[in-house]
Structure formats: C-alpha cells, structure tokens
Amino acid sequence: MVDNNGTQKIVGLAPNREHSFYGRDVVSVNQFSRDDLSYIFKVADEMRALVRRVGATDLLKGHILGNLFYEPSTRTSSSFIAAMERLGGSVIPIHGVQYSSVSKGESLPDTIRTLECYADVIVLRHPEVGASAMAARYASKPVISAGDGTGEHPTQGLLDLYTIYSELGTIDGLHVAMVGDLKYGRTVHSLARLLKLYDTELSFVAPEILRLPQGIRGEMDEAGRPVHETDKLEEVISDADVVYVTRVQKERFADLTEYEQVKDYYVVTPQVMAQAKERMALMHPLPRVGEIHYDVDSDPRAAYFRQMENGMYIRMALLAAVLGKV
Ligand code: NCD
DSSP, rough: OOOOOOOOOOSSOOOOOOOOOTTTBOOOGGGHHHHHHHHHHHHHHHHHHHHHSSSOOOOTTTTTEHHHHHHHHSHHHHHHHHHHHTOOEEEEEOGGGSSSSGGGHHHHHHHHHHHHHHSEEEEEESSSSTTHHHHHHHSOOOEEEEEESSSOOOOOOHHHHHHHHHHHHSSSSOEEEEEETTTOOOOHHHHHHTTSSSSSSEEOOOOOGGGOHHHHHHHHHHTOOOEEEEOOOTTTTTSSEEEEEEEGGGOOOOOOHHHHHTTTTEEEEEEETTSOOOSOOOEEEOOOOOOOOGGTTTTBBBHHHHHHHHHHHHHHHHHHHHHOOO
C-alpha cells in the first residue's frame, strides 16, 4: 500500500513496522490492494469476535486518537470513538469546531499540527474535497479521512465492502447496484473504486442530474468493469445481489429547487423488495431520509444496521493497523 506522499510515519511503541499499514495515512481507497483488503477484513473479523467475547482489550492502551469533525456525524464519529475505546485507547473529540480555535480563524494545517502534539492518530472529516490529503501532508502522525466533501469516504467504503463480503460470502461474481445520489455521495465514490478491484458487474441508478461523475465512471471503464447506467430501479432490482441506496445530499446543492425535484426519486418499500432476489443485501450508509421505508427493516435482506455495526470493527482494525499493533 502506498500513501499519498509515500512516507511511513513513525508512531507508537514497539510497533509492527513490517506491515504495510503501519504509520500510513488513509485518504483514498485507491491506495489499497486486494491483499490489503483481505488483511483488514481478517482483522475486522477478529475484532468482531473479540468484542462479542470480552467487549474490549488493551491493545492501544496509552494511545490517543484526535477525532476532528468539521461536518455533522453520528455513526462515523461515534464508531471511531467506540473503536478506540474498545481497544483501550482514548479520544480527544472535537466535534463542534465552532468551540475550537477554528472559529478564531485557525487554518487546517495549524489545527492538525496542534492536535498531533497530543494524539497518535488523527481522524478528519471536512467539507472540502482533498482536505484529508492536505492534512496528511502537514501531519507527522497518520491521518484517516472520515469523509472529505463530495470526494471520498474511505473507511465507509471499507465497511461497505466488508459488509458485502460478510452478508454474501464473496465479492467476485456479484452484481452491485448503487442507487440515488451518485454525484455528491462520497460513500458511493469510495465503494465504486473498491469494487473495481473485483470481478463485479456494476449498475449506477440515478436521475440525470445525480449521475456518477465522469472521472469515476472513466476509472470503472479503465478497470474493465461492465457498467450499466439508468434512472430506473426496476431495470436492475430483480438481478442485483447488492442494492446500495443513498440519501440525496441536500447540503451539497447550490439550488434547492433542484433538490426538491429529485429528493424522493427512489423509495424502497416492501413492494419493491418483493421483486428483489431471495438472497441479496439491501444496504445504506445512513442516515436515511425516506429512501428506505421503515417496513423494510424487518426484512432479513435489510443489512444496513449490521453494516453500521461493522463500521466499528473495521475502524478497530484500521486503528490497530496504522498504529502497528496488528
Ligand atoms: C455518509 C456521509 O457522511 O457521507 N454518512 C456516513 O458517514 N455513514 C452518508 C450521508 O451522509 O448520506
């Protein structure tokens, strides 16, 4: 695995320096190979078993995570906190940046350089594309992106892929349909980039104004993935092994009348699920704002709550790996 600036940062005591994750930033899923992913999934399986058996461990005792969020978050921030604490480490949470020196006009590089005086690893969510890569260049400690604007959300991509694998036992050979806001949805960008490493068929289902960005579409073509684009969910619902539904990202629209036109474009109801395969996974990064009806929640194919739980195991695996403990 190569990070964005090619250097391995030195962190922690008695680390496992041999492993390619040690001391690395995580800013885009394009940095991972299939071997890296198998390794992280294997560690995530162990973390799941550990949490279920004993709840916590002291693997990261004495280590501190700086959790810096410039955008709202429920799942990502709390699962990083839970992951660090279940590994015996502790957390400096900076969520309402209005209460930090950011509100005094401090730049991102200075805030990062401050936090890394106290923390061993930094998790950053920021509204600007490329902010995590920029932070990683300034930081001498590993930076893990928790989403940069409409760019990527690499740890969500990892937990989504891990969920597909956990639910269906394979990734190769699957038909994955991504539905909704493919333009602004950063989780879609990361997951699509990860799926191009596997022998998958991809369907991108979106209204015209929310289609997958050309650049990412081009990456799929270069990787030789068969890609189908449509605005009709009914064209793919009965053939897909995974249906990955997303929220229309209201906060990214310059013109809210455009948002109003597309916000209720897709709604998955029990009637829609009746057309889906018997063995498939219905996923959503959450939060949902109407795209999946509550009556679908009890369907065994509804994987979104398991997906959310998997986020903690994946983040435990990543934290342990970049700090050289696995
Ligand atoms: C996603 C995000 O922040 O991009 N949420 C998450 O981290 N699970 C998806 C979204 O906000 O729609």
